[in-house]
Amino acid sequence: MLKRDLLELCLLHLMSGGDQYGYELLRQLHGVFPDTQESAIYAILRQLCREGATERYQGETSGGPARKYYRLTEAGQARHAALLEIWRKTRDALAALGIT
Amino acid sequence: MKRNYLSRLSRAARWYLPPAEAAEVLEDYREIVEGRSGEELRRDLGTPRAAMRQLAQPKAYRRWLAVFLVLSACVLLPAAGVVRSELSWLFGLFLNDLMQTPRYAEMLLPLGTVLALVWFRRNGRKEETLPKWVVPLLILLLLGIAWVSFLAWTLFAERWNLLNALFPEERVWLHRLTLGLNALAAGTVGMIGLVKARLADRRWRAVYVLGLTGAVACLFMWKMYTGMFWEFQPGWQTPYVIRYMVIILVGLLGTGVSLC
Numbered sequence: 001m002l003k004r005d006l007l008e009l010c011l012l013h014l015m016s017g018g019d020q021y022g023y024e025l026l027r028q029l030h031g032v033f034p035d036t037q038e039s040a041i042y043a044i045l046r047q048l049c050r051e052g053a054t055e056r057y058q059g060e061t062s063g064g065p066a067r068k069y070y071r072l073t074e075a076g077q078a079r080h081a082a083l084l085e086i087w088r089k090t091r092d093a094l095a096a097l098g099i100t
Numbered sequence: 101m102k103r104n105y106l107s108r109l110s111r112a113a114r115w116y117l118p119p120a121e122a123a124e125v126l127e128d129y130r131e132i133v134e135g136r137s138g139e140e141l142r143r144d145l146g147t148p149r150a151a152m153r154q155l156a157q158p159k160a161y162r163r164w165l166a167v168f169l170v171l172s173a174c175v176l177l178p179a180a181g182v183v184r185s186e187l188s189w190l191f192g193l194f195l196n197d198l199m200q201t202p203r204y205a206e207m208l209l210p211l212g213t214v215l216a217l218v219w220f221r222r223n224g225r226k227e228e229t230l231p232k233w234v235v236p237l238l239i240l241l242l243l244g245i246a247w248v249s250f251l252a253w254t255l256f257a258e259r260w261n262l263l264n265a266l267f268p269e270e271r272v273w274l275h276r277l278t279l280g281l282n283a284l285a286a287g288t289v290g291m292i293g294l295v296k297a298r299l300a301d302r303r304w305r306a307v308y309v310l311g312l313t314g315a316v317a318c319l320f321m322w323k324m325y326t327g328m329f330w331e332f333q334p335g336w337q338t339p340y341v342i343r344y345m346v347i348i349l350v351g352l353l354g355t356g357v358s359l360c
Contacts, residue, residue, distance in 0.1 A: 038145055043154040
């Protein structure tokens with residue numbers, strides 16, 4: 001499982017808990033993976049959108065600029081489940097080798 | 101520094117991404133860069149180029165690069181053809197035949213014009229007002245074309261006295277120099293128009309098309325002077341006048357349409 005897949009899994013996982021504000025997603029993931037630039041995370045977020053795994057919409061505004069929110073689609077949920085499965089297998093394989 | 105970062109980001113986005121996507125990405129980035137210093141931007145987002153390059157869709161970007169290459173070749177080959185004595189090693193390698201035959205070079209004009217018109221119509225954006233440097237550059241290019249057309253007239257109308265008065269024997273090199281500089285300027289300004297048509301407003305392609313016209317007209321005249329393939333029989337100039345007129349008319353028509 002590559003780091004890119006891990007970041008993708010994290011993004012999908014965060015969105016599986018409910019719609020997410022795009023900027024907040026970037027900050028949150030950058031906080032967890034500080035060596036990964038936010039531009040790389042943003043590129044993955046856009047690709048997920050392009051591939052139909054997520055949808056983007058503008059939220060309600062109260063005077064300020066419109067906020068963009070992201071939500072999972074059905075394809076995104078399937079992708080999330082598939083990546084989660086790969087992650088669990090990888091984790092178990094590593095644990096079997098004593099890597100924890 | 102932050103402003104500089106944003107303007108570089110904007111240029112990179114417009115180079116790597118189609119216009120609609122670039123606008124969307126820039127809108128997102130305005131929010132992302134908010135409240136961060138230039139130093140933080142570099143650390144958290146990387147260089148503007150790197151940030152935008154990872155957003156580019158390889159297939160779409162490669163297609164743009166291919167178009168850019170063809171359009172660049174259309175304007176640079178005729179311009180370089182005029183100053184080929186300085187670039188003889190390059191032309192000796194693979195371009196000699198192409199530039200020795202003006203008819204092939206003339207075909208670069210419709211090719212570049214049609215490709216620029218179609219590509220930027222589909223993949224360019226249009227601002228509300230015409231970019232302020234378009235008109236001055238068009239005037240500059242028109243002046244260059246007017247000079248080449250004047251030289252063409254002296255040749256086709258056989259005004260040798262006028263030509264000799266302007267360029268006496270000791271200053272005959274000046275004649276070639278004006279043509280060479282004209283071609284160089286047309287090629288350079290044409291390239292500026294091409295890049296700006298991608299980065300800013302699609303109407304910059306008018307500058308590209310007129311630059312291309314100027315470069316091809318210069319090459320045509322340069323070949324007329326150096327080719328020695330014409331004979332002084334009555335009406336000898338008719339086919340050349342027609343060809344020259346076609347170059348200018350296609351160029352002006354293309355420029356006019358490009359401004360729409």
